[in-house]
Each structure stands twice: as C-alpha cells, then as structure tokens.
Amino acid sequence: MDAQIIAIGSELLTPARIDTNSLYLTERLARRGIDVVRKVVVGDDQSRIAREITTARANSQVVIVTGGLGPTLDDLSREGAAEALGREMHFEPKILGWIEERFKRYNRTPSENNKRQAFVIDGAEILENPNGTAPGLYFEDASGALMLLPGPPRELKPLFETECEPRLDRLPSPYAYHTHSLRITGLGESDVDQRIGPIYAAETRAVTTILSSPGDIQLHVRGRADTTDDARSIAEAVAARVSEELGSHVYAQQNESLETVVGRMLVERGLRLSLAESCTGGLLAERMSRAPGSSNYLFGSFVTYDADAKTSWLGVRRETIEKFGAVSEECAREMAERARDAAGGPGRAVGISITGFAGPGGGTEEAPVGTIFIGLADAGETRVLRRHYGGDRERNRSMAATVALDMLRRRLAPQS
Amino acid sequence: MDAQIIAIGSELLTPARIDTNSLYLTERLARRGIDVVRKVVVGDDQSRIAREITTARANSQVVIVTGGLGPTLDDLSREGAAEALGREMHFEPKILGWIEERFKRYNRTPSENNKRQAFVIDGAEILENPNGTAPGLYFEDASGALMLLPGPPRELKPLFETECEPRLDRLPSPYAYHTHSLRITGLGESDVDQRIGPIYAAETRAVTTILSSPGDIQLHVRGRADTTDDARSIAEAVAARVSEELGSHVYAQQNESLETVVGRMLVERGLRLSLAESCTGGLLAERMSRAPGSSNYLFGSFVTYDADAKTSWLGVRRETIEKFGAVSEECAREMAERARDAAGGPGRAVGISITGFAGPGGGTEEAPVGTIFIGLADAGETRVLRRHYGGDRERNRSMAATVALDMLRRRLAPQS
Numbered sequence: 152m153d154a155q156i157i158a159i160g161s162e163l164l165t166p167a168r169i170d171t172n173s174l175y176l177t178e179r180l181a182r183r184g185i186d187v188v189r190k191v192v193v194g195d196d197q198s199r200i201a202r203e204i205t206t207a208r209a210n211s212q213v214v215i216v217t218g219g220l221g222p223t224l225d226d227l228s229r230e231g232a233a234e235a236l237g238r239e240m241h242f243e244p245k246i247l248g249w250i251e252e253r254f255k256r257y258n259r260t261p262s263e264n265n266k267r268q269a270f271v272i273d274g275a276e277i278l279e280n281p282n283g284t285a286p287g288l289y290f291e292d293a294s295g296a297l298m299l300l301p302g303p304p305r306e307l308k309p310l311f312e313t314e315c316e317p318r319l320d321r322l323p324s325p326y327a328y329h330t331h332s333l334r335i336t337g338l339g340e341s342d343v344d345q346r347i348g349p350i351y352a353a354e355t356r357a358v359t360t361i362l363s364s365p366g367d368i369q370l371h372v373r374g375r376a377d378t379t380d381d382a383r384s385i386a387e388a389v390a391a392r393v394s395e396e397l398g399s400h401v402y403a404q405q406n407e408s409l410e411t412v413v414g415r416m417l418v419e420r421g422l423r424l425s426l427a428e429s430c431t432g433g434l435l436a437e438r439m440s441r442a443p444g445s446s447n448y449l450f451g452s453f454v455t456y457d458a459d460a461k462t463s464w465l466g467v468r469r470e471t472i473e474k475f476g477a478v479s480e481e482c483a484r485e486m487a488e489r490a491r492d493a494a495g496g497p498g499r500a501v502g503i504s505i506t507g508f509a510g511p512g513g514g515t516e517e518a519p520v521g522t523i524f525i526g527l528a529d530a531g532e533t534r535v536l537r538r539h540y541g542g543d544r545e546r547n548r549s550m551a552a553t554v555a556l557d558m559l560r561r562r563l564a565p566q567s
Numbered sequence: 568m569d570a571q572i573i574a575i576g577s578e579l580l581t582p583a584r585i586d587t588n589s590l591y592l593t594e595r596l597a598r599r600g601i602d603v604v605r606k607v608v609v610g611d612d613q614s615r616i617a618r619e620i621t622t623a624r625a626n627s628q629v630v631i632v633t634g635g636l637g638p639t640l641d642d643l644s645r646e647g648a649a650e651a652l653g654r655e656m657h658f659e660p661k662i663l664g665w666i667e668e669r670f671k672r673y674n675r676t677p678s679e680n681n682k683r684q685a686f687v688i689d690g691a692e693i694l695e696n697p698n699g700t701a702p703g704l705y706f707e708d709a710s711g712a713l714m715l716l717p718g719p720p721r722e723l724k725p726l727f728e729t730e731c732e733p734r735l736d737r738l739p740s741p742y743a744y745h746t747h748s749l750r751i752t753g754l755g756e757s758d759v760d761q762r763i764g765p766i767y768a769a770e771t772r773a774v775t776t777i778l779s780s781p782g783d784i785q786l787h788v789r790g791r792a793d794t795t796d797d798a799r800s801i802a803e804a805v806a807a808r809v810s811e812e813l814g815s816h817v818y819a820q821q822n823e824s825l826e827t828v829v830g831r832m833l834v835e836r837g838l839r840l841s842l843a844e845s846c847t848g849g850l851l852a853e854r855m856s857r858a859p860g861s862s863n864y865l866f867g868s869f870v871t872y873d874a875d876a877k878t879s880w881l882g883v884r885r886e887t888i889e890k891f892g893a894v895s896e897e898c899a900r901e902m903a904e905r906a907r908d909a910a911g912g913p914g915r916a917v918g919i920s921i922t923g924f925a926g927p928g929g930g931t932e933e934a935p936v937g938t939i940f941i942g943l944a945d946a947g948e949t950r951v952l953r954r955h956y957g958g959d960r961e962r963n964r965s966m967a968a969t970v971a972l973d974m975l976r977r978r979l980a981p982q983s
Contacts, residue, residue, distance in 0.1 A: 444928065
C-alpha cells in the first residue's frame with residue numbers, strides 16, 4: 152500500500168513557505184507500513200487540484216490532500232476533490248452549527264464566507280475538527296481512500312491521528328507493522344548511521360529511518376510480519392541492539408523530547424530547575440516550559456542578556472566579569488550557582504547556566520565566536536562544559552540548549 | 568511565463584528530509600517574474616521521472632529538475648529526462664576529464680559509476696559544476712526550457728545563478744516585475760483579506776499574496792509592467808492603498824519581523840527592554856534575542872514561572888498574588904514595573920510583562936484557561952491588556968508574545 156500527498160495553497164509556492172505537514176504525515180504513515188511515493192504542491196486552482204487528485208488516485212491507494220479548506224474564496228480543495236470524484240456537494244447544517252459555536256466562544260459571528268466550510272462532498276465522511284472551523288473529509292471507494300485535511304499543523308495532526316489513522320487501519324493490508332522509536336543525543340547523524348548500519352542491515356524484516364535535527368536524532372524502527380506481535384518482536388530486537396551499541400546516548404525508548412525526559416527526572420527527584428541564560432536568550436526556559444505541567448519542575452530563568460543584568464539580577468560578582476569576561480568558565484559557574492541558590496539552594500534546586508558568543512558578532516581571543524560555556528550546580532560539585540560550534544547563531548543557541556539539557560539528564564540519571 | 572520544479576530522490580520522501588532547493592529557486596525565479604505553479608517530489612524511478620517531466624513540460628515553459636544526478640545506480644534523472652524528451656544519450660569525454668581532475672585533487676580515482684555522470688542527453692548543453700562531480704544539463708526547444716541540476720544546495724545555487732539565469736533571461740518574456748512587501752499584525756487573515764480584497768481586485772497588473780502565521784501576516788504585492796519603473800509604481804500604489812486601509816496594523820513596509828522593528832525603535836529612543844514572563848516561559852526574550860545585535864536593546868527577562876519566583880526574584884508583593892492571583896491585571900502591572908525598575912527605571916527602560924493560563928490546565932473562574940494579561944511600564948502610565956484565546960497552549964504563548972511586541976511598538980511609535 153502506498154500514498155501520495157497533495158499540499159494545496161499558493162502560499163506554498165512562494166519562497167516564504169514550505170509544506171512540512173508531509174513530513175509529519177510520512178512519519179505517521181511509515182509506522183503503518185504505508186510509503187509515500189510522491190508529493191505535490193499546487194496553488195489554489197480548482198481544476199489543477201482536481202487533476203492532481205485524479206492522477207494521484209490512479210496510482211496510489213491512499214491520497215491525502217492538505218490545506219485549501221479555509222473560508223476564503225480561494226480555498227478550493229473541497230470543490231477540486233468533488234470535481235475529481237465526479238460528485239456533487241451538499242450543505243451540512245451540523246457543520247455550520249460547530250462553526251457558530253466556535254465563533255461564539257470568542258464573541259464573534261461567522262462571516263458569510265465561513266458557510267463555505269459547511270459544504271460536504273456527497274458520500275464523504277465528515278471529520279470533526281476541534282481546533283478550527285474547517286472539518287476534514289474522508290472518502291473511500293474501490294480505488295482507495297481520499298482524505299482532505301486542514302493545513303494548519305495544530306488542526307491537521309490531531310485530526311489525522313484520531314480520525315484518519317483508525318480508518319487507514321481498516322484498509323486491507325497483507326502485513327502487520329509495529330514501530331519502535333528511540334531518541335538519541337550527543338552524536339551526529341553520520342556517526343549514528345555508521346555505528347548502527349550493520350545492525351539494521353542484518354534484519355531485512357525491519358526498516359529503520361533516521362530523522363536528525365541539531366543535537367537530536369529520532370530513530371524509528373518499523374518491523375513487518377504476519378502478526379502485530381511478531382512485528383513488535385522484530386522492531387524491539389533491532390531497537391535493543393541499537394540501544395546497546397549507542398549506550399547512554401539513547402535518552403528515550405519512545406518518541407519523546409529531551410525536555411520531557413528531563414522534566415520527569417526532576418519530578419522524580421523532587422528538584423526544581425532554575426536557569427541563568429545569556430546567549431540563548433530564554434530559549435532553554437522556553438523549551439522547558441513547552442510541555443503542559445512544566446510548572447511542576449521549572450522554577451524560572453534569569454535571562455541576563457546584558458552584563459549588568461548578570462550582576463544586579465543574578466548576583467554574579469563584577470570582578471568575575473571584569474577579570475574573566477561574561478563568556479567564561481568562571482562566569483558560567485557563578486551563574487549556575489546563583490540560579491540554584493535563588494530557587495531554594497542545594498538539595499532543593501538545580502541551577503543551569505549558559506553563556507557564550509552565539510555570533511555572528513562578538514568573541515575574544517580566548518573565547519572566539521561559537522564558544523559556549525554551560526554550567527550545572529546542584530548539591531554536588533559545580534561543573535562547567537566548554538563547547539565550540541561554528542558561526543551560525545541559530546544553531547549555536549539551539550545546540551547550547553540541547554547540550555545543557557543532556558548534561559542535566561546525565562547528572563540526574565541513576566548511577567549504574 | 569511560469570515554472571514547475573521536480574525534486575528527485577527517495578530520501579525526499581522520508582520524514583527526515585525536505586526539498587528546500589525549491590524555496591531558493593522560487594525566490595530567484597520570482598525576481599524574474601516567473602511564478603512556480605507546481606512542485607513535485609518523486610523517488611529514484613526512471614519511468615516516474617520521465618512521466619513527471621512530460622507532464623510538467625506540457626503545462627509550463629520552465630521545468631527545473633533537482634537531484635538524481637549522482638554517480639550511483641539509483642541516480643536516474645538523466646535517463647528519465649532522455650526518456651521524456653525521446654532522445655538518446657552520449658558519452659562526453661570532457662566531463663570525465665573534469666571528474667578525474669576533481670578526484671585527483673583529493674588523491675582519489677573515480678569509480679566505474681562516476682562514468683555515468685559523463686553521459687549527456689543529445690542536444691543538451693552541459694553546465695560545468697565547479698563544486699561537484701555532477702554537471703548540470705540545459706535543454707531548450709519549442710515547449711520551453713528544461714534544466715537538470717544537482718541536489719546539494721552548494722552545487723545547485725552557483726550553477727543556477729551562473730549558468731541558468733542568463734539562459735532564462737534570454738527566453739522571451741514580455742514583462743518586467745517589482746515586489747513590495749508589507750507586514751501586518753493585530754488582524755486575522757480573513758479580516759485582512761476582506762478589507763483589502765477590493766483594493767487588489769481593482770488592480771489587475773498586480774498580484775497579491777498573503778502569508779499568515781498566528782498574529783502576523785506578510786503581504787507581497789508584485790507589480791507587472793513593461794518597465795521595472797512602471798512595475799514598481801504599480802506595486803507601490805497598491806501597497807499604499809493597503810497601508811491606508813489597514814492603518815497602524817501595518818508595522819513594516821518591507822519584509823522584516825516585529826522583533827526587528829521594535830528593536831530599532833528601542834535603539835532610536837535610547838531605551839532598553841526588560842521583561843517579566845510567566846506563561847510564555849522565555850519565548851518573548853527568545854524572540855527578542857534572535858537577531859544579531861539584540862544586546863543593543865534587550866537587557867534581560869525574568870522568567871518567573873513559579874509564583875515564588877515572582878515574589879522573590881521580581882519583588883511582586885505576596886499580597887497581590889494572594890488577593891488577585893498570579894494571573895491578574897494587578898500582578899501583570901507589578902511585574903512590568905518591577906522589570907522596568909530592575910533595568911534602570913523609568914526613562915531608561917521599558918518593562919513588559921506576560922502572565923496567563925496558557926493551558927490546557929489551570930484557570931480560575933475570573934481568569935479561565937486562555938486568559939492572558941500583558942503589562943507595559945515605562946515613564947508614563949502603566950497599562951495592562953487582557954486577552955483571551957482558546958485552549959491551545961502553543962498558540963496562546965505565541966499570540967501573547969506577539970501582542971506584547973505590538974503593544975510596545977504602538978507605545979514607541981511617534982504620535983501622529
């Protein structure tokens with residue numbers, strides 16, 4: 152069984168926007184053993200949309216259309232799909248009711264255009280969208296399944312998982328699949344690939360996919376067999392061998408973020424996290440506060456961007472900065488200790504600090520651009536890591552935050 | 568004149584990789600008034616590649632194929648294009664010479680496979696690639712231009728600019744183009760569309776594109792005329808009418824972020840920014856520190872996630888939180904004033920605060936989930952905005968940061 156993804160929207164044909172929904176959909180489909188064989192992006196043009204859907208359905212059993220379900224006149228996915236299927240559309244009062252209810256919550260009334268979203272292709276199932284006004288549509292016939300989903304990821308993702316995946320699972324497929332995911336940090340993609348290549352090459356019943364972002368790698372091992380139990384055994388056996396090879400670089404045996412793992416460890420140890428950030432400018436705090444419930448472990452962060460903020464807010468000694476500079480091991484050490492002490496002190500809080508030259512400007516002879524110090528202060532010895540990356544500001548900030556989280560994870564891990 | 572881009576490579580159909588070359592190509596083509604009307608990604612399959620090229624050439628005058636020119640057996644763009652064009656290929660010793668020379672520099676010898684890269688479609692021009700072994704190919708006939716370019720961006724970009732653009736400029740094109748961009752905040756996409764629709768509908772010589780993200784809209788107006796000067800006049804006239812209609816919601820007459828605009832205003836007024844964030848968890852500071860040089864205006868941020876951090880770090884009075892709650896107008900007011908005072912006080916610093924229930928948990932009767940207070944304290948009267956969004960945590964955080972920046976922009980704007 153294979154799939155094609157058609158992303159609709161003239162904005163996706165500008166230099167400013169890219170279709171990233173297809174990455175998410177590809178990953179979700181891969182878990183079910185459905186490979187994406189083609190992706191298309193077209194503008195808001197009914198006959199083009201119709202043509203793309205017809206072509207895709209002629210070649211693949213699953214076709215997913217994203218975007219073009221909004222209220223404006225150039226949102227034409229519904230019309231294009233109806234044209235491709237040779238079907239009419241009808242007005243569905245239930246949908247208008249949902250839309251009106253949604254607007255009422257914000258004390259607004261729907262515009263005339265919003266009524267367009269209440270039209271449904273004859274024979275299609277309506278997928279209720281709790282996060283937006285555009286419902287999804289699902290259509291199935293002898294040539295396979297056609298799904299129309301809203302473009303915004305926060306609408307598309309829950310709709311796909313709750314409404315589409317159960318329907319996909321009911322499509323006839325000769326195999327059962329199981330995906331085991333691992334998360335890895337502290338190794339580059341090519342290092343990982345080189346070390347684990349022999350492991351996954353030895354098991355032809357599993358397909359391994361590596362997704363990498365700076366400092367963080369997702370590894371998905373998909374096992375295929377006649378039964379789900381066998382598929383699970385295959386995937387888990389490969390994942391176990393990979394975990395053994397990569398050791399403590401593997402930080403999760405499921406697809407969860409480093410922030411989530413570290414947050415759980417902090418709760419288990421009854422510690423709260425207190426940060427002192429300079430070059431990351433709040434990025435680490437922002438990441439640690441993304442998950443709901445993060446108030447259970449995040450106390451706060453001193454984002455001391457200016458040197459004066461480091462001294463007056465955090466209490467870093469002026470002599471330290473004058474003597475060693477704000478980007479120094481000594482400054483990172485004091486920042487971490489002050490942050491810890493401002494949140495209850497050793498035993499109650501862990502302090503993490505980040506100070507560096509993210510670039511492109513700044514830097515000194517001792518600490519050129521790209522130099523970053525990361526400090527950790529808890530009830531034990533305060534440690535400071537020194538790292539050096541290139542001149543890319545965004546990457547430096549992101550890597551610094553990831554390395555800080557990994558340093559904390561290793562400190563909190565049970566000693567083996 | 569319009570274009571289609573076909574990206575070749577099975578790796579681009581995995582969750583790990585996305586075709587970003589098309590963004591670059593779209594931008595370069597737009598400057599020449601060539602719109603990309605369709606993008607396709609297909610795997611390494613000769614007949615699929617041939618089919619895509621045939622379809623694209625039937626509808627667009629310019630077709631660009633990226634990737635699939637490597638030495639391995641699954642690099643099949645050359646073969647696919649030859650099939651689509653109904654032409655043979657021939658071996659070109661000159662190319663093998665380039666490849667051998669390139670390998671010599673790294674003390675290596677080409678493999679047998681590299682010889683595949685020396686095959687050329689009959690009638691195509693060879694585009695020498697100084698950054699890799701795969702030369703590009705350029706073919707032109709009555710139905711338009713077909714370009715085959717290597718996938719790695721550092722090879723593709725110089726090759727496109729030095730070899731393809733001059734050839735594109737020789738293609739007959741009747742028009743000149745100019746694009747004027749605007750940035751808008753504080754209005755939803757459908758509001759903007761409704762208000763400015765009549766303006767851009769009245770000027771058929773301009774094409775208007777709206778790109779929206781939560782709280783922020785990019786509007787690109789591209790004028791078309793016989794000369795560049797006329798094209799500029801057309802685009803600017805539409806942009807001026809849009810600006811008049813939307814008034815102070817337009818925050819930039821070029822494609823720059825709200826952070827950049829606010830940063831510049833702070834520098835002009837000799838003020839530094841000091842933040843006190845709760846539910847945004849550092850997001851506002853992170854956004855304000857993204858741009859290089861942000862240390863010229865960002866002093867720091869107290870990310871006081873825990874109520875105790877609000878009192879002990881910032882100095883918010885305990886009674887305020889006990890009486891009104893941490894999510895209240897009173898708390899937001901004190902947070903903004905304390906942040907301002909911690910960075911030099913009125914006249915020297917502006918304090919901005921954000922406190923709210925980002926969700927999905929939390930909330931009280933007076934301040935249900937989604938309620939956010941944003942405070943601003945400078946040398947004048949302290950103001951607090953109350954906003955309410957839905958239950959989506961990520962959106963709430965993002966909207967709160969954007970509204971805070973816009974509040975600051977309006978305060979700093981010269982009074983008209």
